[in-house]
Amino acid sequence: MKKSLLSILFWSILAAAFVGPGTVTTAAKSGAGFGTSLLWALAFSTLATIFLQEAAARITLVSGKNLGELIALQYQRMPWVRWVIFAALAFGCAAYETGNLLGAVAGYKVMGSVNPTLILILITTLSAAVLLIGKTRLIALIMGLIVALMGFAFLYVALKSPVDWHQVAIDSFRPGLSNANSLLVIGLIGTTIVPYNLFLGSGIGKGQALGEMRTGIVIAVLLGGIISGAILIVGTQIQGEFSFEALSRTLAGKLGPWARTFFGFGLLAAGWSSAITAPLAAAITGASLFGEKWQAGSTPFRTTWLAVLLTGLIFGWMNVQPIPAIILAQALNGILLPLVTAFLFLAINDRRFIPPSARTSDLANGILLLVVGVTTFLGLHHLISAMGRIIPSISEWPVWNWLKTLAAFGLMLYLGRQVYFPPHENHDPRADH
Numbered sequence: 356m357k358k359s360l361l362s363i364l365f366w367s368i369l370a371a372a373f374v375g376p377g378t379v380t381t382a383a384k385s386g387a388g389f390g391t392s393l394l395w396a397l398a399f400s401t402l403a404t405i406f407l408q409e410a411a412a413r414i415t416l417v418s419g420k421n422l423g424e425l426i427a428l429q430y431q432r433m434p435w436v437r438w439v440i441f442a443a444l445a446f447g448c449a450a451y452e453t454g455n456l457l458g459a460v461a462g463y464k465v466m467g468s469v470n471p472t473l474i475l476i477l478i479t480t481l482s483a484a485v486l487l488i489g490k491t492r493l494i495a496l497i498m499g500l501i502v503a504l505m506g507f508a509f510l511y512v513a514l515k516s517p518v519d520w521h522q523v524a525i526d527s528f529r530p531g532l533s534n535a536n537s538l539l540v541i542g543l544i545g546t547t548i549v550p551y552n553l554f555l556g557s558g559i560g561k562g563q564a565l566g567e568m569r570t571g572i573v574i575a576v577l578l579g580g581i582i583s584g585a586i587l588i589v590g591t592q593i594q595g596e597f598s599f600e601a602l603s604r605t606l607a608g609k610l611g612p613w614a615r616t617f618f619g620f621g622l623l624a625a626g627w628s629s630a631i632t633a634p635l636a637a638a639i640t641g642a643s644l645f646g647e648k649w650q651a652g653s654t655p656f657r658t659t660w661l662a663v664l665l666t667g668l669i670f671g672w673m674n675v676q677p678i679p680a681i682i683l684a685q686a687l688n689g690i691l692l693p694l695v696t697a698f699l700f701l702a703i704n705d706r707r708f709i710p711p712s713a714r715t716s717d718l719a720n721g722i723l724l725l726v727v728g729v730t731t732f733l734g735l736h737h738l739i740s741a742m743g744r745i746i747p748s749i750s751e752w753p754v755w756n757w758l759k760t761l762a763a764f765g766l767m768l769y770l771g772r773q774v775y776f777p778p779h780e781n782h783d784p785r786a787d788h
Contacts, residue, residue: 377629476668512609
C-alpha cells in the first residue's frame with residue numbers, strides 16, 4: 356500500500372503538467388460555449404493518456420532506454436527521423452510556452468491591476484534563471500502543489516453546481532464534432548495528451564516495478580482528468596462570454612471573495628511552472644534523441660530551452676490575446692499527437708529491444724492504433740475547418756469526410772502492418788524465436 360501511494364504521488368507530476376493554463380482555458384471555454392457536450396473529448400483523451408503513458412514508461416523499465424533513446428537506436432541510419440520528431444516537439448513546446456507565459460500574466464491581472472509587459476519580462480527572466488541554475492524540481496514541486504489545490508477548488512465548485520449529472524454521464528461517452536467545436540475538441544485532447552509528457556514520463560520511471568508504475572499512472576492521470584472535467588463543468592456556470600475575469604467571478608460566487616485571489620495565484624503558479632517545464636522538456640527530448648553532445652549544460656541543450664522561452668516571450672510581447680493563443684497552442688499540439696503516438700507504437704512493439712513478456716497485448720495495440728486514427732481524423736478536420744474560414748466553399752466539399760476517414764484508417768493499417776506483417780520478414784515479429 357505504501358509503495359502504491361508513493362507511486363501515485365510520483366506520477367502525479369504528469370497530471371500537474373497537463374492541468375495548467377491550457378487546461379483551465381480550453382476546458383472552461385468549452386463549458387461556457389457548449390455546456391457539457393464536449394466532455395467526451397476529455398474522457399477519450401484521459402483514457403488515451405493512461406495507455407500512452409504506460410507504454411512510454413514501460414519502454415524504459417524493460418529496455419533500460421527512454422523513448423527518445425530507443426527511437427534514436429531504431430533510426431540511427433536515418434538521422435532525419437530524429438530531427439523531424441525533435442522539430443515537431445520543439446515547435447509544440449514553443450506553442451505551449453506562449454500560452455504558459457500569457458496564462459501566468461493573466462493570473463496576475465486577475466489579482467489586481469498590473470503592467471502586463473513588466474510581468475511578462477519578470478516571469479521570463481525568473482524562468483530563465485531557474486533553467487540556468489538547474490533547480491527546476493523544487494520550483495515545479497511547489498508550483499505543482501498550488502496548481503493541485505486550485506484543481507480541487509474547481510472540483511468542489513463543480514460538485515456544488517446545479518447541473519444534470521445524468522446528462523453529464525451521457526455527454527462523457529457521446530461524441531459530437533462540428534466545424535464550430537473542432538478547435539476546442541482538438542484543444543482538449545492536446546492539453547490532456549501532452550506530447551512532450553510521453554518523453555518526460557518515459558524518462559522518470561527508472562527503478563520502479565511494473566505494477567507500481569501502472570497503478571501510479573492510472574490513478575494520477577484519472578485524477579487529472581476528473582479535475583479537467585470539473586473545470587469544464589464550472590465553465591458551464593459562467594454568465595455571458597468566457598474570460599478569466601468571468602471564471603474568477605464564478606468561483607468567488609460559490610466559494611467567497613477569497614477565491615478570486617486564489618484563482619489568480621493558481622493560474623500564475625500554473626503558468627510559471629509550465630513556463631519552466633516546456634523549455635526543459637524540449638531540451639530533454641533533444642538530449643534523449645541526440646545523445647551525449649546534447650546533455651544538460653551543453654550548448655545545444657541550453658540553446659534549445661532558450662529558443663523555446665524566447666519564442667514565448669516574443670509572441671507574448673506582441674500583445675497576443677491570451678485566451679485564443681492558449682487554445683490555438685493546445686490545438687496545434689493535438690495535431691502533432693498522431694506523429695508522436697505512431698513512433699511510440701512502433702517503439703513499444705520493437706522485438707529487438709522489448710522482451711516478449713513486456714510487449715503490448717493485441718487489445719492495447721488496438722487502443723493505441725485507435726488513438727492514432729482518432730487524433731489523425733480530428734487534426735485533419737480542424738485543418739479543413741480552418742481552410743473553410745478562408746475559402747468557405749472548400750469546407751462544403753462532401754469528399755472531405757471520405758478523405759479524413761481514409762487517411763486515418765490508412766495510417767492505422769500501415770502501422771499495424773509494420774508490427775504484425777513487416778515486409779522484410781515472413782513471420783509474426785512479436786513471436787518468440
